[in-house]
Amino acid sequence: MNDFFFARSQMAMSLAFHIVFAALGVGMPALMVIAEWLYLRTREPLYLDLCKRWAKGTAILFAVGAVSGTVLSFELGLLWPAFMEKAGAIIGMPFSLEGFAFFSEAIFLGVFLYGWKRLTPLWHWLSGVLVAVSGVMSAIFVVTANAWMNAPTGFKMIDGKITEIDPIAAMLNKASFHEALHMTIAAFVATGFAVAAVHAFLLLRDRNNRFHRCALGIAIGVAGISAPLQIISGDLSSRAVGRLQPAKLAAMEADYRTETGAPLLIGGIPNDETRTTKYALRIPHGLSLLLTHQLDSKVTGLDAFPQNQWPNVRIVHWSFDLMVACGSTLFFMSAVTVLLWWKNRRVPGQTWFLRALVFCGPLGFAAIEAGWVVTEVGRQPWVIYGVMRTEVAVTPMHWIAVSFAAFTALYLFLGVVVILLLRRQFLQTANPAPGTLLQSTHA
């Protein structure tokens, strides 16, 4: 447990915290915009109430997202100065563009949250659309920077010196497309199911509440459309990783041996010593089939790499399985939703269905966290894949355990407060008679 260890832990903890708010920052504006649009279409005050309720929640989340994001942009330099020294000129571009996306997001969120009475309804809605679009843009930009760490291009490395920089090529690296797509959809999946769970929970207490039923409808609509897309995009990601980072893929699949007709291993306990994975569920030819859509193709295993270039196989494999398990569950849940909705001809409200939704609430976020662990830990020991090892990038600073402990405590505290505040926001509306609700938001 040295400074290097704590630097990694601090980075991981800060990112794992930020990503929750970032994903909600992408997803929530979309939900609000849909609700307000329905209000403009139907003039049903309930949708306006809903939009305002969600907006209040989003304001809290957004503030925490903004401050934790600021922490990150400093931490890139505080913890990994040697990395930023080399990479800054190459991938500073997407970060700068992200800066502009933040601006328009923050500006129009201010307009949206505080401008109810100062804009015509249509302009107000449009400012919400701009918030949603900027949120997606900022996610895409920052993910291209991360993708570059996985598939570095746009420069030449000669004698440890970086030359012939091409920031545009770096931005459009081979991992950008699949990562940006997968992350953007992930934000909608996770937000959709989390919001659906909240309203399903409140519906379970008050079965005939129209407010929560409408909210539930919008949320499972978004979640139900994006979850199946996420499976397709995940397949795309897996195959891209197979091409770009075979060591990461091998670790994801706990695949120690290069072979043709490779089996798919689910779960189990990978063991680097014996190079086997015990107690796993084996599906013969499964991996070859998934990766190349052919039964007998050859898949590179970890044995093709020196052991000092392996990532932590257990963490990567288990995280990957967790993500896929969550993804499959949510996909199944979407299918059930579509079926029930179609059968009932309205937003389904069966008790067992609502209970299942509550259960699914955290799964999207679990998948996001797990997916990022796959991406980041799977890239190890490299910070820039194949170019710079992580231990070279770390700051010479000592006592990083202190700042790690400080930020962990701070974030734990913030996390608890945010949950309490959001809980209050929603419990307040557990029994809203539409009229009173409207008044209370105008008060």
Added chain:
Amino acid sequence: MLELIVAIFILMSLILYALLGGADFGGGMWDLLAAGPRSKLQRKVVADAIGPIWEANHVWLILVIVLLFTGFPRGFAAMMTALYIPLTAILVGIVLRGAAFTFRKYGSEPEVVQQRWGAIFGAASFFTPFCQGLTLGALATGTIRVQNGRLTTGFFTGWLSPFALGCGVFALALFAFLAATYLTLETKDQPDLQNDFRWRALWSELALAPIALVVFLASRTGAPAMYGGLTRWWAPILLAWTSAFALAALTALWMRKYSAARIAAVGQVTTILLGWCLAKYPNIVTPDVTVINSAAPEVTLRLLVLALGLGAILLLPSLGFLFYLFKRKGAVDEGS
């Protein structure tokens, strides 16, 4: 040339951050210092004034950081390493300030809890700009040395010097003055309240002068390169402008010409930061890291300038719109 343009963009972002984000911190200070029969109202004015805009204002700081690491990656790496401790302190302050402000606004807890959030908000509004001033000061001391890309002077150099501490105090007074001046315009229809902020602005402006003098004198030994800069030929001109703006602000405040006072305050802060950067030029981390020797390759700089130009075209109208919407008519719609 290109690196100069990027540096000017960074300087402009820094000035805007001071003018906008700095004033938000100042608002937090006045929240903590709210006193007298109208203390509740004072707090409310502060909250309403910064509510819709503080997040947008805060992005200027993020812009400074991203432009630094894109345009001057080596400079960024050097300062992030040398100033790990005060920068981490700034981050803690930023997190606490933003979170506490939002939690206070959206929490519907009992009074006591609200007050506690308010106290955190106010305390962090003092703490953060103090550390920011400290950090900027440390960069100018000339004691942080970087040889062959390696920091050789450890993690405690520079920012504990009297000069840097003076810069921290200076930043506090400056932001408090800015905020109070702006707040006189947020309270047009409440003369008592307006007068409260008028007096606060006057006092903090008066406090600013001796602090500035002390910092200047401290720079002689504490930041010799800076002192050298401040005694170059252009310095008296800039100093004359700064003093003129300061006197104008005082007079305008005294005569209750609040719009004029705001203009003067903006002018004063701008000339101060301008002078600061001119005196420091071309150093980023005095004396080893400069705008020239730490700049990114030309391609990057060229693209960056292009992006900044395009971004400004998109952004400035939106920002103008935000301020038009919320600062033109004064107070904010409540609770919506």
